[in-house]
Amino acid sequence: MLEGYKPWPESLRKYYQETGCWTGETFGGILEKQARDRKDSVVITDGEKSITYQRLDERVNKLAVGFMNLGIEKEDRVVLQLPNTIEFFEVCFALFRIGALPIFALPLHRKMEISYFCEFTEAKAYIIPDVYDNFDYRNLANEINSSIPTLEHTIVAGETERFTSLEKLYIDKQVSFPAITGSDLAFFQLSGGSTGLPKLIPRTHDEYIYSLRKSVEICRLSQDTNFLAVLPVAHNFTMSSPGVFGVIYAGGKIILSKYPSPDVAFPLIEKEKVDFTSLVPPLAIVWLQAQKRTKADLSSLKVIQVGGAKCSAEIAKQIKPAFNCKLQQVFGMAEGLVNYTRLDDDDEVIIHTQGKPMSEYDEIRIVDEEDNELPVGETGQLQARGPYTIIGYFNVEEHNAKAFTSDGFYRTGDVVKLTEEGYLIVEGRDKDQINRGGEKIAAEEVENYILSLPGVHDVAIVSMPDKFLGERSCAFVIKNKEELTVNDIKDFLQHKGIANFKIPDRIEFVDRFPYTALGKVSKKNLRAMIKEKLTQKSY
Numbered sequence: 001m002l003e004g005y006k007p008w009p010e011s012l013r014k015y016y017q018e019t020g021c022w023t024g025e026t027f028g029g030i031l032e033k034q035a036r037d038r039k040d041s042v043v044i045t046d047g048e049k050s051i052t053y054q055r056l057d058e059r060v061n062k063l064a065v066g067f068m069n070l071g072i073e074k075e076d077r078v079v080l081q082l083p084n085t086i087e088f089f090e091v092c093f094a095l096f097r098i099g100a101l102p103i104f105a106l107p108l109h110r111k112m113e114i115s116y117f118c119e120f121t122e123a124k125a126y127i128i129p130d131v132y133d134n135f136d137y138r139n140l141a142n143e144i145n146s147s148i149p150t151l152e153h154t155i156v157a158g159e160t161e162r163f164t165s166l167e168k169l170y171i172d173k174q175v176s177f178p179a180i181t182g183s184d185l186a187f188f189q190l191s192g193g194s195t196g197l198p199k200l201i202p203r204t205h206d207e208y209i210y211s212l213r214k215s216v217e218i219c220r221l222s223q224d225t226n227f228l229a230v231l232p233v234a235h236n237f238t239m240s241s242p243g244v245f246g247v248i249y250a251g252g253k254i255i256l257s258k259y260p261s262p263d264v265a266f267p268l269i270e271k272e273k274v275d276f277t278s279l280v281p282p283l284a285i286v287w288l289q290a291q292k293r294t295k296a297d298l299s300s301l302k303v304i305q306v307g308g309a310k311c312s313a314e315i316a317k318q319i320k321p322a323f324n325c326k327l328q329q330v331f332g333m334a335e336g337l338v339n340y341t342r343l344d345d346d347d348e349v350i351i352h353t354q355g356k357p358m359s360e361y362d363e364i365r366i367v368d369e370e371d372n373e374l375p376v377g378e379t380g381q382l383q384a385r386g387p388y389t390i391i392g393y394f395n396v397e398e399h400n401a402k403a404f405t406s407d408g409f410y411r412t413g414d415v416v417k418l419t420e421e422g423y424l425i426v427e428g429r430d431k432d433q434i435n436r437g438g439e440k441i442a443a444e445e446v447e448n449y450i451l452s453l454p455g456v457h458d459v460a461i462v463s464m465p466d467k468f469l470g471e472r473s474c475a476f477v478i479k480n481k482e483e484l485t486v487n488d489i490k491d492f493l494q495h496k497g498i499a500n501f502k503i504p505d506r507i508e509f510v511d512r513f514p515y516t517a518l519g520k521v522s523k524k525n526l527r528a529m530i531k532e533k534l535t536q537k538s539y
């Protein structure tokens with residue numbers, strides 16, 4: 001058993017098995033089954049290249065042999081940072097086949113995040129594209145390589161001189177792969193986080209596949225589904241709600257869009273007769289605008305999901321008439337619980353709520369500051385427990401004691417209200433996080449980086465309202481060197497190598513912070529201050 005991973009207690013394992021939630025299926029098993037059932041049907045296309053279920057299974061076997069030859073074994077951690085490409089799936093399923101554990105980094109992660117993932121998990125390999133979106137990942141790998149002693153291999157999908165070429169790892173040889181069971185770990189997702197660095201979310205085959213099965217059922221995916229992946233497939237939403245893995249579970253087809261912009265995505269919708277896709281709210285706004293002028297035929301669309309951040313009723317209202325398809329709101333979290341509005345719900349519910357839990361085995365409660373359960377209709381903090389909600393992050397025992405209740409509920413940090421019909425309305429958040437159009441920023445993580453810059457005495461980062469992204473980030477900084485400028489701080493963060501979306505959108509210099517009665521920096525007051533300032537500027 002992997003050190004730092006706390007497995008499900010035997011009693012719960014039994015319970016979820018006996019209730020039929022956990023079936024012992026594995027990702028490897030699912031692909032093998034679909035290779036038999038769906039043989040020559042295309043599983044993934046990027047609009048140019050396509051691959052069938054059977055061919056994917058064959059390529060996965062070959063790559064699994066290549067990984068084994070490199071010495072990658074069951075439970076070895078592998079940081080995977082590939083964009084929406086066919087290789088992503090080949091690598092992913094090859095790792096599943098040998099029981100190695102991918103850590104799903106996002107394409108936007110940079111040196112600070114990647115070196116942390118590698119170091120924290122003692123990763124053996126790091127897998128990257130050569131160049132994607134004008135960024136050369138080999139340079140990033142060069143910087144990281146020397147500093148991580150456990151990292152034995154950097155593998156590049158594409159051109160490489162210095163590193164191992166992915167293409168050369170497909171080896172045609174019969175070998176026996178290690179036995180994998182449903183209760184084995186499959187991979188790590190990343191938490192949006194609110195304290196310090198991102199936490200790692202361990203997922204077993206059993207729990208994740210259960211969430212796929214339920215999602216496929218609720219979203220009515222089938223072999224006829226043509227799912228367009230525009231957001232990064234490494235993110236939990238695009239991966240599993242029902243996402244690309246849901247499509248594979250259903251035997252449908254995945255269409256990969258290199259970019260989410262309408263000029264790339266709309267022609268793909270027309271060409272591939274896309275019927276299902278997932279968006280974050282800012283992207284929904286862009287698509288709504290573009291739809292008015294497009295010549296592309298979008299009539300195949302049946303469902304557009306919007307999730308990852310609150311979709312205002314204003315935007316939600318426009319989706320159905322504009323695209324002549326259903327809207328589904330998705331309120332989920334990489335830690336587990338996913339809520340969907342149902343496809344046949346009334347427009348009122350679809351527009352004004354963020355859905356209800358996908359499973360009858362999900363347990364949710366809404367509590368006050370002292371963990372007392374609140375009556376229906378009152379606003380409070382959401383806690384969740386269930387067959388696909390984790391019971392602890394990887395290797396952070398102290399943090400787990402705070403993030404989970406003693407009876408195993410996950411404290412989501414979301415502030416919600418329950419309707420009489422059992423639907424959730426997200427009202428806000430009591431975690432120290434900024435949700436920048438679906439991209440999560442842990443305030444403390446960025447504060448710590450900024451604090452390490454000479455000339456900075458103190459810093460506090462809060463969200464500020466934004467019409468397009470919902471929220472952007474604003475850093476209030478107390479400086480102790482007069483010459484320090486906004487650009488100095490931004491350049492410093494850029495050079496340090498953090499994901500671009502974490503760099504504060506705005507920096508305000510102040511002489512002191514407002515404090516709460518308990519002597520803590522009052523982020524509430526800081527949020528009010530910046531909101532006020534933006535309003536004055538006729539924002």
Ligand code: OOB
Pocket residue numbers: 190191192236237241306307308309310311329330331332333334335338354412414426429435438440
């Ligand atoms: C998804 O996962 P994460 O882990 O990136 O972020 C989770 C957090 C939630 O706790 C909540 O604060 C926020 O993102 N959120 C929403 C929301 N969907 C997510 N807030 C308001 N309305 C929504 N519809 O973002 C994620 C994972 C699986 C499916 C969908 C989204």
